[in-house]
Amino acid sequence: HATLVVIGAGIVGCSTTYHLAKQGWKNIVVVEQGPLFATGGSTSHAPGLVFQTNASKTMTKLAQYTVELYSQLSTDEGPAFYPVGGIEVAYTEERMAELKRKLGWAKAWGVDDAMLLTPEEVKAKVPLIDATKILGAYYVPSDGIAKALRASEALANDAIAAGAADFYGNTTVIDIEVVNGQVKAVVTDQGRIETDKVLVCAGIWGPRIGRMVGEVIPLTPVQHQYVKTAPIPELAGETEEVNFPMVRHQDHAIYFRQHGDCWGIGSYQHEPLLVDPDNILPYAEAPVMPSVNPFTEEHFGPAWESTTELFPALKGAELTYKINGMFSFTPDSGSVIGESTQAKGFWVAEAVWVTHGGGVGKIVAELMTTGVPSLDIHEMDIHRFPEVCKSSDFITRAGAQQYDEVYDIIHPLDQQLHSRELRVSPFHPRLQELGAQFIFSAGWERPQWFKSNIALLEAYDVPPRHGWEAKHWSPIQGAEHLATREKVAMYDLTPFAKFEVTGPGVVAYLQSLCANDVDKPIGKVIYTAMLDENGGIMCDLTVSRLGEEKYWVVTGGSVHGHDLAWMQAHxxxxxxxxxxxxxxxxxxxxLWGPKAPAVLQAVTQTDVSKPQFKFFTNQQLRIGNIPVLASRVSYVGEEGWEIYAPTECGLKLWDTLWAAGQEHGIIAAGLAAFETLRLEKGFLLWGTDIHTEYDPYEAGLGFAVKPNKGDFIGKEALLQRKEYASRKLCFLTLDDPTAVVMGKEPAIADGKVLGYANSAGYGYSLGRCVVYAYLPLGYAQPGTKVSVEYFGQSFAATVVDKLL
Ligand code: FAD
Structure with missing residues (x-):
């Protein structure tokens, strides 16, 4: 019997076991199908480049911790980390601008040593390079090379020495027994181990293990080419394994590191070469290793040309080591972490790079021990994929796109081209007729703005844009925003998740989850957070009482699986x-805007006037023939309702409201306007402005916390946090009315980075760009001046008391 069986002794399995041991776990059994520790998995042949800076704050923090951890590790063979620095070169102006944007993330996330280099400075650090080819570079001195096998072995040995874990090589998991939805045992080719917890760290084999319990682990193995040259005369005498900084040449999708007097080259500059997890050979049958396929020369030619252009000294060099190595790509390139809802006790830590292996191990150990990770991990949540995004067709297409774009300059609104129209609302035909520009979100097609609204530009002034912030932007979205404030607009909110929660225990249950008091009269709509044990905001949603023992919980479409899993787990x-x-x-x-009440009243016999239909209440009523539930709430800060109808009546509902709205100038408006409208009113978005790292008090949501109502999850921790609060969510506006930033920019004052733009967007009614940032209390007073850095340019901003 084991407390936990870990499947896989690659970097992720070893790191998580080490961190579980630190948390006090005992009796962990790690099973590995290959020999220990060069198991034949991806870790066995990763060249180990660790570039810490990432668009995601969480990924950056995980990489920073990983560097710190690996730096302390070694084996008899040597250290597990060489802090040689990482350089990313720019071939194009566009890339140079992107590197400036990256420097902004570095400042925002605390990669304090990041800087830009001139071509000459790059040459001084890497003499092999032809600096005339580049415009400049981004440099992080604390980046470096991880020796992933040494790190794995050192971490495993630590856990063994602590008496916490035993590692068994040459032991293959062939089945997992689940009884009544609970893991009971892990069956291996060496015998059966009873346990109620299993953690899958099986890398590219993950989908096969998931299938044993009916859990889809959405990743595809992809082949990635890595080669080493024979010794290069220019490197003669280099005795250190690695001395020079590693180099990324992202414009040509290749990267480089030194191996003593040889040079290593990794290439993404080829079509994605996908592998079916079922076709990975067993260790004994694999010619080199299970995760290595024969090198395909035909895919490497262009990469070699790019290589010798940047490093002319390599011309004519022989390649003595050549592989197509495999590792995991997921549909959104994020890792997959958490406990399955298919089988209790089935935990997953998959699709993790060596770069994040230390940090992910820590986070997973925290999650499994206390349920409360010290970082926001929603981008890695196992529950984030809707069912339509779990087919092998979707997973392989999306994984291939991620591979293709791994080094591309990605705009937050760049769209996936494959697998569209998986989920459409009943209004879809009307949205199409109106010229909706759709974006893909959680499988849904969601209108961003409508071509048919172009005529609004005659009535409303929308400042023009240029550059990055103009990409995928239309002035029409600004006009939709202004028309919503002045008249009335219809928004397709069908992707909202709706959960009916019923039963004799429902009041006690929801009271234990919600920070607000939800034991309210029938017809009340309650805005509330659900907190984790640490007082952090796990969910942000509305709870509506529909009966004595019946509630509706409504939350955003993109957190559907996340919020449902949290509620189910409790x-x-x-x-x-x-x-x-x-x-x-x-x-x-x-249905929102000052004219919304007039539109609704025209199509229903129910009196919807303010005294009869109060804010934050709902009523069942009819709109024409259609029975609906109307909730008088607004995320855009205007009069109006969320109107829920049976899906099959959707088109009729839309047409009825549309017809009634004509005399009031009704329009259809998209998500882009929805976003800027809420920003101007100070409403928060979970995942961006609030998540588990923040508590309701610092987020300004104290009004929705009722500590006196009784106990609820996270209450004690929250009240303690309140005592020690040191920061506060602030609303800022940029002083220059034409300036626009997009989010994630550092907020700086007195030479210090104080926070970063959690959200940002142009407030078309305010006539200024709005930025939300958590600032230290000393800087939170209205009138405080800070600067916001965007592509290396500094914009003056002022903390304001109130937005619109
Ligand atoms: P693995 O190391 O594959 O470990 C999974 C283990 O599970 C394997 O040892 C396997 O044998 C075992 N297992 C599977 N099924 C079973 C079973 N049924 N029973 C028992 N055991 C089982 N990342 C970086 O950060 N930087 C880089 O520069 C970098 N370069 C790369 C270059 C190449 C050529 C490749 C292929 C990958 C590279 N990566 C890099 C990615 C990185 O190697 C992987 O993301 C990482 O090693 C994954 O670690 P893991 O522990 O999840 O998987």
């Missing part, structure tokens, strides 16, 4: 509460 075991996911049964229209 269901009482006595069956006194039931959650039914009714999301697909109901469509939703947001």
């Amino acid at each position: 269901l009482p075991t006595d069956g006194s509460v039931r959650i039914i996911d009714v999301s697909s049964s109901y469509c939703c229209v947001g």
Whole structure:
């Protein structure tokens, strides 16, 4: 019997076991199909380049911790980390601008040693390079080369020495027994191990292990080419394994590192070469290693040309080591972490780079020990993929796109081209007729703005844009924003997740989850957070009481799986509460704007005037023939309702409201306007402005916390945090009315980085760009001046008391 069986002794399995041991776990059994520790998995042949800076704050923090951890490790063979620095060169003006943007992330996330270099400075650090080819570079001295096998072995040995874990090589997991939805045992070719917890760190084999319990682990192995040259005369006498900084040449999708007097080259400059996890050979049958396929010369030619252009000294060099190595790509390139909802006790830590292996191990150990990781990990959440994004067709297409774009300059609104129209709302035909520009979100097609609204530009002034912030932008979205404030607009909110929660235990259950008091009269809509044990904001949603023992919980489409998993994990075991996911049964229209009451009143016999239909209440009523639930709430800060109707009645509902709205100048408006409208009103978005790293008080949501109502998850921790609060979510506006920033920019004052733009967008009614940032209390007073850095340019900003 084991407390936990870990499958896989690559970097992820070893790191997580080490961190579990630190958390006090005992009796962990790690099983590995290959020999220890050069197991034949991806870790066995990763050249180990660790570039820390990432668009994601969490990924950057995980990489920083990983560097710190590997730096302390070694084996008899030598250190596990060489802090030689990382250089990313720019071939184009566009890349140079991107590197400036990257420097902004570095400042925002605390990569304090990051800097830009001139071509000459690059040449001084890497003499082999032809500096005339580049415009400049981004440099992080603390980046470096991880020796992933040494790190794995050192971490494993530490856990063994602590008496926490035993590692078994040459032991293959062939089945996992699940009884009544709970893991009971792991079956290996060497015998059966009883356990109620298993952690899958099986890398590219993950999907095969997932299938044993019915869990889709959405990743595809992709082949990636890596080669080494024979000794290069210019490097003669280099005795250190690695001395020079590593180099990334992202414009040609290649990267380089030194191996003593040889040069290593990794290439993404070829079509994605996908591998079916079922076709990976067993260790005994693999010619080199299970995760290595024969080198395909035909895919390397262009990469070699690019290589010798940047490093002329390599011309004519022989390549003595050549592989197509495999590692995992997921549909959004994020890792996959968490406990399955298919089988209790089935934990997953998959699709993790060596770069993040230390940090992910720590986070997973925290999650499994206390349930509360010290970083926001929603981007890696195992529950983030909707069912339509879990087919092997979707996973392989999306994984291939991620491979293709791994070094590309990605705009936050760049769209995937494959697998579109998987989920459309019943209004879809009307949205298409109106010229909706769709974006893909959680499988849904969501209108961003509508071509048909072009005529609004005659009535509304929208400042023009240029450059990065103009990409995928249309002035029409600004006009939709202004028309919503002045008249009335319809928003397709069908992707909202709706959960019907019922049963005799429902009040106690929701009271234990929600920070707000939800034991309110029937017809009340309650805005609330659900907190984790640490008082951090796990979910942000509305709870509506529909009956004595019946509630509706409504949350965003992109957190559907996340929030549902949290609620399910806390269901009482006595069956006194039931959650039914009714999301697909109901469509939703947001009808908002000063004319919304007039439009609604024209199509219903119910009196919807303010005294009869108060804010934050809902009512069942009819719109024409259609029975709907109307909630008087607004995320855009204007009069109006979220209107829920049976999905099959959606088109009729849309047409009825549309017809009634004509005399009031009704329009359809998209997500882009929805976003800037909420920004101007100070409303928060979970995942960006709030998540588990923040608590409701510092986020300004104290009004929705009712500590006196009784106990709820996270209350104690929250009240303690309140005592020691040191920062506050602030609203800022840029002083220059024509300036626009996009989010993630550092906020700087007195030479210090104080915070960063959690959200940012242009407030078309305010006539200024709005930025949300958590600032230290000393800087949170209205009138405080800070600067916001965007592509290396500094914009003056002022903390304001109130936005619109
Ligand atoms: P693995 O190391 O593959 O470990 C999984 C283990 O699970 C394997 O040892 C396997 O044998 C075992 N296993 C699977 N199924 C079973 C079973 N049924 N029973 C028992 N055991 C099982 N990352 C970077 O950060 N920087 C780089 O520069 C870099 N370069 C790379 C270059 C190449 C050519 C390749 C291929 C990858 C590179 N990577 C790099 C990616 C990195 O190697 C991987 O993301 C990382 O090693 C994955 O670690 P892991 O522990 O999840 O997987």
